[in-house]
Amino acid sequence: MGRMSSGPPPDLAVHPCQTLCAWSGTGERRAGKRLFACSGCGSEWVVGQGWTPADADGTVAAEVRAELDGQ
Numbered sequence: 001m002g003r004m005s006s007g008p009p010p011d012l013a014v015h016p017c018q019t020l021c022a023w024s025g026t027g028e029r030r031a032g033k034r035l036f037a038c039s040g041c042g043s044e045w046v047v048g049q050g051w052t053p054a055d056a057d058g059t060v061a062a063e064v065r066a067e068l069d070g071q
């Protein structure tokens with residue numbers, strides 16, 4: 001991962017995404033950012049991780065897009 005200068009990395013679970021993946025906001029915050037979770041594989045994501053979570057069909061959830069637009 002590239003950018004290490006913006007504070008300690010959040011402790012996120014990351015698993016290989018499966019065909020069931022669907023991302024949504026959890027209502028929680030991690031490292032001061034909205035925490036998103038995948039209901040398919042249990043991965044977690046906050047904005048600024050250098051990758052974008054996509055649902056099983058390849059689309060990026062509207063909530064995730066909004067978070068990316070707002071960073």
Ligand SMILES: [Zn+2]
Binds near residue numbers: 018022040041042
């Ligand atoms: Zn997943």
